[in-house]
Amino acid sequence: MITGLLWLLGCQLAGTAIVDVTGIPLPGPVVGMLLLFIVLVVRRRGGEDDPIIQVGDYFLSHLQLFFIPAGVGVVVYFAIIRDAALPIVVALLGSWLLGLATVGWVLTLALRHLPGVGSEGAPGEEIE
Structure with missing residues (x-):
């Protein structure tokens, strides 16, 4: 679970860094989500045991918060x-x-x- 959270936070940090360096008019977390999408497509791993899927399911179960x-x-x-x-x-x-x-x-x-x-x-x- 920690590994999946680190992937999510790392992509958000990378997105924020890219926005700061390039100055593109997008929020850093949005660019981070695009990076996460690219990572997930390239990895093509899935299933219940993938740490990113586990963290995503956990966050979705508490979405109302x-x-x-x-x-x-x-x-x-x-x-x-x-x-x-x-x-x-x-x-x-x-x-x-x-x-x-x-x-x-x-x-x-x-x-x-x-x-x-x-x-x-x-x-x-x-x-x-």
Whole structure:
């Protein structure tokens, strides 16, 4: 279990170091997760006895505890959130609508340009 935890922390540390050295605009832990993914793909070991899998399963079994800091942050900054409620709601709805429109646009392009996709017609539409 310690070995798996060292792998996770080592990848996070390496990701943070890469971000500090290169200055790329990504959080270090995100780069560390990418490094961990590459390590897991290259190793191609798996199963119940893999230490990284054991640590991951342990963390997943206690996942609800990782929401406590976010909840505390909401309670601590509730006055600021209350004062900025309108911009927060507008940003959430706007990003949701933008994401929905983007997915619809990409799907329309895919149906129009990919061969064999969408040739069966839409539901309720007759094919000539």
